[in-house]
Amino acid sequence: MSLFDLNLQQIHAKLQGKELKVADLVDQSYTRIQQVESKVRAFLTLDEENARQAAAKLEEQFASSNERGPLFGLPIGIKDNMVTEGLKTTCASKILSNFTPIYDATVVSKLKDAQTVTIGKLNMDEFAMGGSNENSAFHPSHNPWNTDYVPGGSSGGSAAAVAAGEVYFALGSDTGGSIRQPAAYCGIVGLKPTYGLVSRYGLVAFASSLDQIGPLTKNVEDSAYLLQAIAGYDPKDSTSAKVDIPDYLSALTGDIKGLRIGVPKEYMGNGIDPAVKEKVLEALKVFEGLGAVWEEVTLPHSEYAVATYYLLASSEASSNLARFDGVRYGVRSDNTRNLLDLYHMSRSEGFGPEVKRRIMLGTYALSSGYYDAYYLKAQQVRTLIKQDFDQVFEKFDIIIGPTAPTPAFKIGEQSSDPLTMYLNDIMTIPVSLAGIPAISVPCGFVNELPVGLQVIGKALDEATLLRVAHAFEQHTDHHKQRPQL
Template sequence: MALFESRLQDVHNQLRSRELSVTELVDASYKRIAETDEAIKAFITLNEEGARRDAAALDKQLESGEERGLLFGLPAGIKDNIVTEGLLTTCASQFLSNYNPIYDGTVVSKLKAAQSITIGKLNMDEFAMGGSNENSSYFPTRNPWNTDYVPGGSSGGSAASVAAGQVYFALGSDTGGSIRQPAAYCGIVGLKPTYGLVSRFGLVAFASSLDQIGPLTKNVEDSAYVLQAIAGYDAKDSTSANVEIPDYTTALTGDVKGLRIGVPKEYLGAGIDPKVKEAVMNALKVYEGLGATWEEVSLPHTEYAIATYYLLASSEASSNLARFDGVRYGVRADNPDNLIDLYRKSRSQGFGPEVKRRIMLGTYALSSGYYDAYYLKAQKVRTLIKQDFEEVFQQYDVIIGPTAPTTAFRIGEQVGDPLTMYLNDICTIPVSLAGVPAISVPCGTADGLPIGLQIIGKAFDEQTVLRAAHAFEQHTDHHKLRPQL
């Protein structure tokens, strides 16, 4: 695990000086997985043979002195809804338990170009629908800080694996908070980029207007490096933004003097744990000490965000998941009476309860007679939420608040109450609806569990978000705390 505590540049220096080999890095990853994964269950599928083969090839490259990629030799985990050629991609669903893709998603191709090593595929809520990882059809992932608690979701396997030191970094996907919330619960850094900055080609779609891939790392600097590797225009993704990609690492100056911070009163009101609020207020004092200023602001349509999100996301899910019919790929039901019966049985057997719940909600919202009342109205409210952010950003550089209203909750505690579960995303969902970037960084603990600070920025201004996060990190020790498995 000590190897994975080192900064990326330090690891690369050790590789360059031959103090360390890529094979040793990969060995350390699988050794740590063998020691800890029985307890936390982060991985669904391991890529041991392929990873060791790739490591040997990179070690030969080291000997030859060839130019190395940005993430050279670093062991990475991939959320199991991002397709990987020749490596099972299940979305933690029984429906795709036999799905072996014949191509790589764009982000996987970019990681290969940057020469990182894919260690395996990480557990998640089925089809990314959930906030606790309890909706995986295989097994729940557990929080490394306390295995009686959830790691968050849907990228719970990604967050838990990084927090436990199994991989150097991981990729997750964020639709309504699924990178940031598990990062907060597991005490690591999670970045949701601006919608369109990172290609979604090869990401199994949940809600296409919201889904975004991003990194989960131990520190902000690593997050900047991984984002550098995966960001960029992709003609295969019709929603990919053709924008110039800056050098994100140049933003890590530690200087936030004059930074203007807006703090939404809606993010620190009713429902926010007092200990979480205290940690956020302490973080704002750190910023004050660094020369930044903050003021209370309002995002008045925040109260409508949960309802808006679940109408829109569920509607898009019902459309996207229509392709899973037991005919083209995935598991097929046995002995159907006819084609319609094949669809019905395959979908009934293949999807879990939460996926079915959202498909039914979304299909209802899109149905004749209800489209205008629900889906269309939700789209209009989404515009108002986006405008709230735009108005605040006219005067402020970043918006800061908690990532989640509480720390992680116990496994099984909320599984029978979907509405309470949904409310855990009250601070992250508005950001996703607006399509702007946000990062979660550790800012304290409560009762032995981590608290996350969310820093939100203007569209495509990841540099300011990373600068603010890095400055806070450099003047606190919260990111250095690690679970004792």
């Protein structure tokens, strides 16, 4: 039995009783990585020497003091777009393949304060642009349930590592669904918090008005613990929300009697795999059995969400990625004749095809003569999408639907068709545009591949979101299933 099959409280009790050492947990992580990483390929960089030193230091602290947080000693993986002091941060891009930051992202600092141990940096789609992990400049990651299939993206490495038992939990980032969709594909829990709840300081920006860091875990309780550790105001992040952080663990009461659930007809219609729809309907029956009520609602502007998202996200990416020019840091092209050559060749050689595609789309949308027709119009539609959610939440406590329209697809199956790939995020993008929280929890299997249920909540109401997801989890056993690698 893996130590990672124990729940967090059990591990904590064993550490407290000195039945376990932090080194045992770190050993478990690297042993598992040695066993399965050749199949899963979730990591880009491992940090074994520093991880073992950190474990020894934590043991010394524990010997002299009993003060330990609930995350004490737990091995964690960090998505490779969050800067880590002294540990390479590449964003899965050639242009940053030699970049070692000199400071930690706020979330990384908070996890160090919570006494976790960083095992390494996790693979992703380059600069978080993609939904399959095939856009990594180094190698694709594989779905632990079937290694012929994608783990989702862009946080595919994070989801695969947790599902494969390589780390206890991981951090990912979500711009248009990049935590929730891979969580669904890999049969784990993925939470995208409200925009601004978790600091983005030290997250390499893709689309600044959308990016949000969140946890990928084996169950909802772990998600609550991890969110508790990383949420909170950060003066270093100008978009950080100055709000009180509730006790998320106390919200896990299991009581959802009288809960009002809205089910958007747009999320259950054309384009949704009938087998996936059936799993969502089965989940709604579980909620009914727990005393909740649901009815169909409409989010009429959802049909414009994908187009709106790709205009806005690409425009922001065009601006954010202008900093990678081969001058200050990152890879610099050789044999350039002048400054313009340096810019052109460094970016041409350093960026992959998907990143170039989005930079060009965004630059076009922001260009003179097209700004009003594209970027400004997309911002107006974004407002309408947010208003749709606001109207539904006047009558309902949460919204439920599938996380993704289908289970995971085969590696290479959609890589030549960007538009089809973009549509895989059709369920998650509207939530990101509205800036509200959502969580994906396992709700069954189709063709032996996991299916995710997306629970969407009101802004800054992660407590209700976690309570609802936890109640569902307590009356099903989907989250207990493990892939056989």
